[in-house]
Amino acid sequence: LILLEGIGRTYRMGEVEVHALRGVALSLARGSFTAIVGASGSGKSTMLNVLGCLDRPTSGRYVLDGREASSMDRDGRARLRGEKIGFVFQSFHLLGRASALENVELPLLYRPEIPTRERRERAREALDRVGLADRLDHRPTQLSGGQQQRVAIARALVTRPALLLADEPTGNLDSGSGTEILALLAALHAEGGTVVLVTHDAAVAASAQRRILMRDGRVVEDSGAAA
Amino acid sequence: LILLEGIGRTYRMGEVEVHALRGVALSLARGSFTAIVGASGSGKSTMLNVLGCLDRPTSGRYVLDGREASSMDRDGRARLRGEKIGFVFQSFHLLGRASALENVELPLLYRPEIPTRERRERAREALDRVGLADRLDHRPTQLSGGQQQRVAIARALVTRPALLLADEPTGNLDSGSGTEILALLAALHAEGGTVVLVTHDAAVAASAQRRILMRDGRVVEDSGAAA
Numbered sequence A, B: 001l002i003l004l005e006g007i008g009r010t011y012r013m014g015e016v017e018v019h020a021l022r023g024v025a026l027s028l029a030r031g032s033f034t035a036i037v038g039a040s041g042s043g044k045s046t047m048l049n050v051l052g053c054l055d056r057p058t059s060g061r062y063v064l065d066g067r068e069a070s071s072m073d074r075d076g077r078a079r080l081r082g083e084k085i086g087f088v089f090q091s092f093h094l095l096g097r098a099s100a101l102e103n104v105e106l107p108l109l110y111r112p113e114i115p116t117r118e119r120r121e122r123a124r125e126a127l128d129r130v131g132l133a134d135r136l137d138h139r140p141t142q143l144s145g146g147q148q149q150r151v152a153i154a155r156a157l158v159t160r161p162a163l164l165l166a167d168e169p170t171g172n173l174d175s176g177s178g179t180e181i182l183a184l185l186a187a188l189h190a191e192g193g194t195v196v197l198v199t200h201d202a203a204v205a206a207s208a209q210r211r212i213l214m215r216d217g218r219v220v221e222d223s224g225a226a227a
C-alpha cells in the first residue's frame, strides 16, 4: 500500500539545516499494523506527516495505493487524504469553537452523499466508542486532555479510513482508556484497515505486527523489513 | 505547605453541572514528592490548577504556605504564583512567536533584580538540562512534541520554585528522555522543593513518595494519608 524511497525532509532555518528525515526507504503492506518508535526529536511525526500527505518530502518518492503522492499538488494531496486517510495528531488540532460532536462530524462533511442525520449518528457512535457519549456538546476547552485526545481519535476513525495514522494516540490516557483505544485500532485493522502509529508506550508498540525504530531521521531497526 | 479542605469545583454548562472536584481534603508537607493518578477525566488537572492558583474552587478552602489562596483576588494569586510556583501544563502553553530561549526566560522577567545577562544564562542552562541546547532559537512550531514539552519543563524549573506542579510531564517523551526529566524533578526535590505531578505513567508514579488516586472528582486512595 505504501512505498517510500530515498525520503528526505530538511528544514532550513537561516544558515542552519535540520535533517528531520534522511534516506528513508520503507514498504508497508495493505492491512498491516506498524508501530514507529524512537527518541523525542528522532523524526517520527515528520515521517507520519509525509505518510499522511500533510508534508512533502524534500527528496525521494512516496507512492500511496499506486499514486505518487510526493509529486501531487496541494489539492491532489487533500483529495487523497479525504478519501483514504484518518489522522490523529500529536497535538490533536481540534476546532476550538466547535463541540466534540461537530469536530467528529467534520471529515464526513466532505462526503455529501451521506445525509445529515446519518452523519450525526455516525459521529455520535464514534464518540460513544471512545467513552465520550456524555461529552458530545463540550468544546475542547471544556474537556480534559485525554478527552480531547479521544475526540481526535474518534474524528480519525469516523470515516473508517483505509489508512489510519496515529501520532501518540495514548499519550494522555491512563492505561484503562489506552487499552480501549488500542482495541478500536485493532478492530479497524481486523476489518482490513492499515494502521501506522507512533508511540512512546512499550505496551502499545508490542501490540503491533511490526516495529520500526528511528534515530536522527533514519530507520535504524525494523522488525518486519522482509515483509 | 499545602492544605485543602472541602474543595469542590463545579462547571456549569447551561442546565448541566459537571462536578470536576468533590469534597477533596488533602494536606501535603513541605518538601514532599506526590504523584496524582487516575482515569482520564477524573479531575487531576483541575486539582493541579487549584493547587497552582490558576483556578478558584467553587467551595472549600486552600491554604498555601500559610496564606489563604482560595479567597485571594486575581492579583494576589498571580503574585503568589510568580513567587513560589512552577507549572508544567498538560498542553504546554508556550508562546508561539517566541523562541525556546525566550519562552524559558519569561518567568525570570518578573524578577527585575536579575540582570539580563544572568537571566539569559539561566534560561540557556535550563534548556541544556532538558537536552535542548541546540534548539534555543527554534519556535514551538519548529520543535517536536516532546521538545515542546521539555521547553515547558525548563520554563517551570528556571526559577527553582518552592512548589513544582507538573501535569503529565513525560506524556510525549520516550523512556530515555522521561528518565532524564524525572532526575531533574528529583534534583529539585533533593534541594528542598515540593513536587506534585499528575501522571499516567506507572514508572513515574512509582518514583514518588506518595500516590493519590482520583476517581470522579474525589480522592479514593492515598498511600500517604498519615503524612
Ligand SMILES: Nc1ncnc2c1ncn2[C@@H]1O[C@H](COP(=O)(O)OP(=O)(O)OP(=O)(O)O)[C@@H](O)[C@H]1O
Pocket: A135, A138, A141, A142, A143, A144, A145, A146, A147, A172, A173, A174, B011, B012, B013, B018, B019, B020, B038, B039, B040, B041, B042, B043, B044, B045, B046, B047, B090
Ligand atoms: N470548562 C469546563 N466545562 C465543563 N466541564 C469541564 C471543563 N473543564 C473540564 N471539564 C470536565 O471536568 C472533568 C475533569 O477534567 P480534568 O481536566 O481535571 O481531568 P483529568 O483527570 O486531568 O483528565 P486527563 O487524564 O484526561 O487529562 C472532565 O470530565 C471534563 O470533561
Ligand SMILES: Nc1ncnc2c1ncn2[C@@H]1O[C@H](COP(=O)(O)OP(=O)(O)OP(=O)(O)O)[C@@H](O)[C@H]1O
Pocket: A011, A012, A013, A018, A019, A020, A038, A039, A040, A041, A042, A043, A044, A045, A046, A047, A090, B135, B138, B141, B142, B143, B144, B145, B146, B147, B172, B173, B174
Ligand atoms: N519547522 C521546523 N523547523 C526546524 N526544525 C524542525 C521543524 N519541525 C521539526 N523540526 C525538528 O525536526 C526533528 C524531528 O521532529 P519530529 O517532530 O518528527 O520528532 P518526533 O520524533 O516526532 O519527536 P517527539 O517524540 O518529541 O514527538 C526535531 O529535532 C525538530 O526539532
Ligand SMILES: [Mg+2]
Pocket: A044, A045, A046, A090, A167, B144, B145, B146
Ligand atoms: Mg512527534
Ligand SMILES: [Mg+2]
Pocket: A144, A145, A146, B044, B045, B046, B090, B167
Ligand atoms: Mg488532565
